[in-house]
Amino acid sequence: MAGHPPKPPEVPQPGPDDPHHAAFAEYSSPPCFMHELDPTFSRSQADPHLPSKAPLVELEGSDWPGVRRWRKETRAALIEQRLQISANERVARSLRISEALKSILSTASDKLVGFYWPFRGEFDARPLLTEERGQGMRLALPVVVEKGQPLQFRAWSPGTRMTRGVWNIPIPADDEAVEPDVLIAPLVGFDPAGYRLGYGGGFYDRTIASRAVKPFVIGIGFELARLPTIHPQPHDIPMDVIVTDTDAWSRPAARMPSYPDLRP
């Protein structure tokens, strides 16, 4: 991308030194979470370990300038809280997310799955997805090609040569684009209707909107990212599934492409 020349890559790869990876290895057969998918998202818990996150303001959904300001403050507060999670808590919460995600991905082993290289305290899906790759799943990482445009996805495997993209995030160096069937989207925030708050670039919404066949979208985050509403706007597209460390929710009509409905 213009203004972001590739820097020499010194890219960490997931491996046995990763504490999350080591801990995850203990869970060879995680329990199935699908029976817990809750279309009403009834459990609305505040995180007991952290102070209240979002500025409390009354907002009309149609007040876009107001919503935008609120989103900016809320993003900053939620990212800060996410970064404050202790190392032990992070491992414990990440294991719970991994178990649920593994269960949801159990019918996706023949799919091309777009995920992300974690930064700013995002949940790290690399250990699980690297393991799933061994079962046939193909993986891809997002690249910001240009502001205001959809993300591009590029195939990734543990040996892929990497460079750096916006915010110094590692990206595959080979610029051939692929189109994932399933997208795993990191949540800065989310709400009970399945709407996602991201970093404010609108990249995931644009990416989903631009695709002729809509990918199956799984939002992933810690429970502390839960908000009563993100004040959804016409451009916001709800996730199909949301997974946190204590809950899993699916949009009533959501189904993994070409598979029967997984809900009970």
Ligand SMILES: Nc1nc2c(c(=O)[nH]1)N(C=O)[C@@H](CNc1ccc(C(=O)N[C@@H](CCC(=O)O)C(=O)O)cc1)CN2
């Ligand atoms: N780990 C990870 N990788 C990812 C994403 C992600 O959410 N997580 N992305 C998901 O999209 C893309 C990067 N998203 C980006 C979103 C915004 C800006 C950006 O330049 N933001 C402006 C402020 C935006 C605004 O508030 O208007 C800035 O920081 O100056 C850069 C990258 C691709 N890679």
Ligand SMILES: Nc1ncnc2c1ncn2[C@@H]1O[C@H](COP(=O)(O)OP(=O)(O)OP(=O)(O)O)[C@@H](O)[C@H]1O
């Ligand atoms: N499909 C789209 N077409 C045009 N503009 C869009 C589209 N989707 C989002 N936008 C614009 O992108 C901007 C950022 O949107 P929003 O606050 O929803 O970002 P976000 O979901 O938090 O970011 P990201 O998806 O990058 O993590 C808004 O100005 C919005 O109007």
